[in-house]
Amino acid sequence: MTPIARPVTDYVEKAATAWDGAAPDWIVVLAEACSKSSQSAVAKKVGYSAPTLSAVLGNAYKGNMAKVEEAVRWQLIGETVPCPQLGTMRKTECQEWQEKPYAATSSHRVAMFRACRDGCPYSRITINTEKDA
Template structure:
């Protein structure tokens, strides 16, 4: 980081003094664990996380929020296949390819594409 601002100061500046709870959590984790460590845990680049904290990220903030809420804040969703899972695990499961040799992955593939309320996938049922 090229400035002397702490991550929380960066968040407060970027979010006009009122960063959402999940951005505060992200900033705290980055301060404690470092950008690279958290980048690996969440599956986002250090740049994406830094831009998110400063409210300059132009991608899908709600997806980053879901990852933070699941991986760092312990929020769960009700998966029709796996039961209660972290919001981050839900997002990760949606991106898994269909695997005809793995019955759980096949069921996940279908459930994520068949109207699951937590699915972010576009298109209808291609199960």
């Protein structure tokens, strides 16, 4: 018995139709990434579920579209930011620095840890400043 193949989704066409041919640049990039790989793989990379990406591509997402856009721009488009410590770097590199735990292995590593948590406008780190009672 031959297994039945699932139909291949053309995510670029899906987005073009849903957005009336005027999809924003990041939607096009998202759709192309899903077509090249898989929606599940891209969802994992940008930190959202496959059903969420499906809703975004279909212009039916009811959540915070700006947050999804930011994730796509950070993870798929490779935009750059001016790092206060290192100069221009890719947003993905910026995110990698933010995710590193504190380690006093070098003065550079300590400086980056502090810079990412000391008011950098590109930091996505939320710091709880409330003291325990």
